[in-house]
C-alpha cells in the first residue's frame with residue numbers, strides 16, 4: 001500500500017510560484033516547478049507530454065472523460081478553467097510564449113460539507129440500549145471494549161477499511177471538540193510514513209500552497225515553539241534565563257513562569273509527525289457508543305480552530 005513517492009521539498013514549492021503566472025502556481029506543488037515531477041507518484045511527467053496531450057488531459061479531467069485513480073483531485077484543479085485558459089496553460093508548460101491568463105475567480109469549490117464522524121456511534125437508540133452510565137456492576141467477561149473475556153488473549157484486530165477519497169475529493173470531518181485536531185478526511189495512500197526527510201503533507205498544507213490545492217493551511221500554532229528554553233548551566237537548571245533549581249533539586253513546573261511563545265518562520269519540528277495527532281479514519285463498528293458531547297462546538301468551530309487566539313487572549 002505504501003508507495004515510494006518523490007520528495008516535495010518546501011524550497012522547490014517556494015521557487016515554483018515565481019516561475020509562472022498565477023494560473024500554474026497552484027500546480028507546481030504537486031507537479032514540480034517545471035512540471036518535471038510525477039505528481040504524488042501517480043501522474044505522468046507532464047513536461048514530457050505534448051501540448052495536445054496536455055490539453056486533452058485537462059479537458060478530460062474537467063468533463064470526467066480522462067484520468068486514473070486520482071482524477072477526482074485533478075477535476076478540482078481544472079474545474080474553473082475555460083478552454084482558453086487550458087490552452088494557454090498547456091502552451092506555457094511547453095515553453096510557448098503564451099502567458100497563461102491570470103485566473104479571475106477562485107477555483108469552484110463545492111460548499112464545504114462536514115461529515116459528523118460520530119453520527120452512527122452516538123445513535124440515541126443505541127446509547128439507551130447500552131445504558132453505560134447506569135451499569136453498576138460489570139464483570140470481567142464484558143469489561144473490555146472488545147466485549148470478550150479479558151482472560152482470552154485471542155483477539156483479532158479490527159481491520160477497518162481506510163478507503164477514503166483522494167485529497168481534494170474528501171468531505172471534511174466535523175471537529176470532535178473546540179480546537180481538536182481535525183481528523184484526516186482523505187486517503188493517505190502513498191503519504192505515510194512521515195519521515196524526517198519525506199513529509200508529503202507539507203506539499204499541500206503549508207500556508208503558501210494550501211489555498212491553491214483547496215487544503216486547510218497549517219495553523220499558526222504549528223509555527224510556534226511553546227516550550228520554555230531549558231539549559232543546564234554550571235550544574236544549574238536554567239529555564240527562560242531563570243535559575244529554577246540546583247542539581248538534585250530541579251524544582252518543579254510551578255517555577256516556570258509562562259513561557260514566551262517563540263514564533264518561528266518555519267514549521268516547529270515538534271509538530272513534524274502530523275499523523276501523531278491527525279489520524280486517518282477507517283469505517284469500523286465501534287465496541288460501544290460515544291456519549292461524549294463537546295461544549296461550545298458552534299458551527300464555526302466544527303470546521304475551524306483558533307487555538308492561537310485563545311492562548312493569546314489577555315496576553316500582552
Ligand code: HEC
Nearest residue numbers: 026027030039040042043044057067068069070071077213
Ligand atoms: C494536489 C496535487 C495536484 C495539483 C495541485 C495539480 N495536479 Fe495535475 N495531477 C495530479 C495527479 C495526482 C495526477 C494524476 C491523476 C490521475 O490519476 O489521473 C495529475 C495529472 C495531471 C495531468 C495528466 C497527466 C497524466 O498522468 O495523464 C496534467 C496534464 C496535469 N495534472 C496538469 C496540472 C495542471 C496544469 C495543474 C494546475 C492547474 C495541476 N495539474 C495541479 C496532482 C495535482
Ligand code: HEC
Nearest residue numbers: 167168169170172182183184191201204214215216274278
Ligand atoms: C495532494 C494534496 C494533499 C496532501 C499531500 C495531503 N493533504 Fe490533507 N487535505 C488536502 C485537501 C485538498 C483537504 C481538504 C479536504 C479535501 O478536499 O479532500 C485536506 C484536508 C486535510 C485535513 C482536514 C482539515 C480540516 O479542515 O478539517 C487534515 C487534518 C489533513 N488534510 C491532514 C493531512 C496530513 C496529515 C497529510 C499527510 C499525511 C495530508 N493531509 C496530505 C490535500 C492534501
Ligand code: HEC
Nearest residue numbers: 179180181201205216217219221271273274277304305307
Ligand atoms: C501535537 C499534535 C499535532 C501535530 C503533531 C500536528 N498537529 Fe495540526 N493540529 C493540532 C491541533 C490540536 C489543532 C487544532 C488547534 C490549532 O489550531 O492548533 C491542529 C490543527 C491543524 C489544522 C487545521 C487548521 C485550521 O485552520 O482549522 C491543520 C490543517 C493541521 N493541523 C495540519 C497539520 C499538519 C500538516 C501537521 C504535520 C506537519 C500537523 N498538523 C501536526 C495538533 C497537531
